[in-house]
Amino acid sequence: MRTLATTLLSVTAAASLSAQTPAASPLPVAYQRLAREVLTEAVNTNTTASVGSTTALANKLRTRLLAAGYPSSDIHIVGADAKNRNLIVRLRGSGSGKKAILLAAHLDVVEAKRADWKEDPFVIRLENGFFMGRGASDDKSGVTVLITNLIRWKREKWTPDRDIIALFTADEETDATRGIQWVIAHERKLIDAEYCLNTDGGGVELANGKPRMFGMEASEKVFVDFGLEAVNPGGHSSRPRPDNAIYQLAHALTRLEAYTFPVKLNEVSRTQLERGAALQAADTAADMRAIASGYANGTLTAAAEAAVTRLSREPSFNALFRTTCVATLLEGGHADNALPQRARATVNCRMLPNDPPAEVEAAIKRAVGDGIAVSIPYPPVPSAASPLRPELMALLERLSGQYFPGAPVIPSMSLGASDGLYLRNAGIPTYSLSAVAGVDGESNEHGLNEKVREKSIYDAAAFWNDMVKGLAGRPLM
Ligand SMILES: [Zn+2]
Structure with missing residues (x-):
């Protein structure tokens, strides 16, 4: 699932914040190229529940991570069956004793019928500044943001002050039994973390060509x-x-x-x-x-x-x-x-x-x-609202001011549900904040001709680089 956290808020007035903040650091050209490659590989690998396989994509991403220098002992491809596996990667920290931070995205996508689409939904296209294809936004943009940064951090030899774990799940768009539910039940130790930052939700809403709000989902019904x-x-x-x-x-x-x-x-x-x-x-x-x-x-x-x-x-x-x-x-x-x-x-x-x-x-x-x-045919899965951590909120406000000037950070309660439901229930507070910018509704996730702005992918990757480094040891600038 992916929703911009804005369904509540209709556009009626522009935000009036004008922050005097330092400029954002744009994604270096080499990592823009890498992001394009990763997104292309991700979209072009069919990961639908019917005929696709998240394992196929997990294996391709593993090859990239190995080439970047991750030891095979820190890359795990695990799951309930051969076709629907999950990928878990660990970037080792300096051992300060702080609990890990978990980053999350999902590998699977909603079905897409070739006959309904203008072009093949499983061949990415760049058209008028948009990447188009099934999953371009939900959530292969998130997969791309995380993989690009994992490779970047390894190349830069960045050592966080705590472990950074990245989790790429199967089955998020269906019932999560082979995805997050399976991982929590069988491999909890691989993802145990103080909290989780999820790419699959939140987002930056654009209105009249300007950032209007930075959405972050911290709770769900x-x-x-x-x-x-x-x-x-x-x-x-x-x-x-x-x-x-x-x-x-x-x-x-x-x-x-x-x-x-x-x-x-x-x-x-x-x-x-x-x-x-x-x-x-x-x-x-x-x-x-x-x-x-x-x-x-x-x-x-x-x-x-x-x-x-x-x-x-x-x-x-x-x-x-x-x-x-x-x-x-x-x-x-x-x-x-x-x-x-x-x-x-x-x-x-x-x-x-x-x-x-x-x-x-x-x-x-x-x-x-x-x-x-x-x-009650099925007992509900409880999901406590995740506390608004002051250090996270402060960092998001600062970075949002740099990357998306004028957009206030607005936490929200999602009316739908995502992998965050199971993570919160397992005691891992979860914040969904893709940092991918778009006009409300333009991505058409789950629908026809799904798309995402090319520039938004690069901005989100740069934002996540600064955010994770800010939370895991790099001194604040
Ligand atoms: Zn999603």
């Missing part, structure tokens, strides 16, 4: 389905009885529709409101600030309550403020001349990371009332 079921002895439809499974379920769904979960903010969503306000029109900005400052321990001031009511009309604000549950599937009855014996609905919930699942379940049971069985 938790996906859980509930099954609702009404049962009834049924009978002949010529003699309806007062109780009826379809009507019972319909009434229960109407009650659920009317139920609204309480507002709960966490550090990330509160900061998202505070900082995101700068990008909004005055009335929306005032509401966002009123909510951020008027919320404490589950209660809202009257002004914040009124602001929540106004902003909740916008679905992405509503989803930011609270757990949401919505009916997504419906089935019932067995014949057109029979009273229904059974009616079922699936209700899909996106829980706030700090909402206990048992409380959500209890709220649904209260809302639907008696006579409806509520079940």
